[in-house]
Amino acid sequence: MEVTINNIRKEFDRFPALNDVSLKIASGELIALLGPSGSGKTTLLRLIAGLDYPTAGKIFFGEEDASHRTVQERNVGFVFQHYALFRHMTVADNIGFGLKVRPSGTRPAKEEIRRRVSELLDMVHLSGLEKRYPNQLSGGQRQRVALARAMAIEPRILLLDEPFGALDAKVRKELRRWLREFHDRTGHTTVFVTHDQEEALELADRVVVMSQGRIEQVGSADDVYDRPGSPFVFSFIGESSQLPVEVKDGALLFQGHPIGISEPGDGVGDLFFRPEDVSLSDEQEALFGKVTACRRLAGTRIAEIDIANEGHAPYHVEIEVPLHAPVELGSEARFRPTRWKVFRK
Ligand code: ATP
DSSP states (O other): OOOOEEEEEETTTEEEEEEEEEEEOOOOOOOEEOOOTTTSHHHHHHHHTTTSOOOOEEEEEEEETTOOHHHHHHHHHEEEEEEEEEETTTTHHHHHHHHHOOTTTOOOOOHHHHHHHHHHHTTOOOOOOOTOGGGGHHHHHHHHHHHHHHHTTSSSSEEEESTTTTTTTHHHHHHHHHHHHHHHHOOEEEEEEESSSHHHHOOOSEEEEETTTTEEEEEEEHHHHSSSOOOHHHHHHSSOOOEEEEETTTTEEEEEEEEEEEEOEEEEEEEEEESEEEEEEEESSSSEEEEEEEEEEESSEEEEEEEEEEEHHHEEEEEEEEEEESSOOTEEEEEEEEEEEEOOO
C-alpha cells in the first residue's frame, strides 16, 4: 500500500510537533524515521496509524483519503518498544487475538484462525512455542510474537515504534537482520521509528531524517551518509568536524589562509568533513593543530586535534590516521580533507 503524506502539521497546545511534513512512501518500502528525541518521529507514526489526527494536511492510503479514518478502518498493524503482549494468554492466543475480536461476519472460523496462527509462528521462527506464556520467552522472542500479532490482521501497513529499543545490543542486531528478511518475504509497506542511526542505515530502503518537527532529508543510507543535504544531517549522521571558512577566488580559506582545497564561488560558510576523509599533509597550505588525544580503533587510530583560535576556545576536530603515522600526543598534525562539503551561510 502506497502512503502519501501531504503538508502535515500537528500542534499540541499550539506547539508544532510537526510542521509541513510531506512524504511519499512506496508500496512495499521499508522506511526508517530517524531523528533526535522530540523531533516528531512518534507523532508522525501515530498520525499514519490513526491514533491521532493532524491539525492540517492529509494522509492518503493509495488513492483513499485516510486522514480522518479510525485505526480499525485503516487496518494498520503496529508494534511498540514495550511489547504489550497479554500476559495471561499463550503465544498462540496473543497472535490470534486480533482475528478473534473481529465482529462476527468478518471473523474467520476457529480452524482458519488456528491455521493462520501456525503460519505466522513459522514465519517468525517460533514454531513449537505456541503454548508458552510471555514470561516464558526472551525479550527478542516476545518482540517477534508482537510482530506476528500485528501481522495476523493482514495489515495494509506495518508501523513499528522503536521495536527493539528495550533489547540488548546483540539481540537487537539479530532482530534487525531478521526483520529485514521478514520484510523481504512479506513485502509489507513498513515504517519504523528509531533514534539509532546504525539501525536505520542498515535496515531501511530509505531513511527519513527528522529534526524539530520537519523532514531534513529523505534518501538511501548512501545518500544521507555520503551526500548529507544540510549541516544538521551531516553532523547528526556519523562523525564529523566543522570549521568556519571563507571561499575566495575558487579556494577555501580558514582563518584567512588557504588550506589547499578548491571550492567554487565566493562567500562564507561552514566546512564539514568526516574523520576518515582526511589525509596527513606536509604542504604549507593545510589545516594544523595540536594532538590532544589518540584512540586506537580496530585497524586505525582517531586523533583529536585542537586548532588554535586566537582569544577564543580552540576548534576541536577529529581525524583518522594510519596506525604507524607519526601523530603523537602533544605534537602538531597537518592534514587536509580529501572529501568535504561547504554549507554557505
Ligand atoms: P523520542 O525519540 O523521544 O520518542 P520523537 O521524535 O518521537 O521523540 P515525538 O514524541 O513525536 O518525538 O514528540 C515531538 C514533540 O511533540 C515533542 O516536543 C513532544 O514533547 C511533543 N508532544 C508529543 N506528544 C505530545 C502530547 N500528547 N502533548 C503535548 N506535546 C506532545
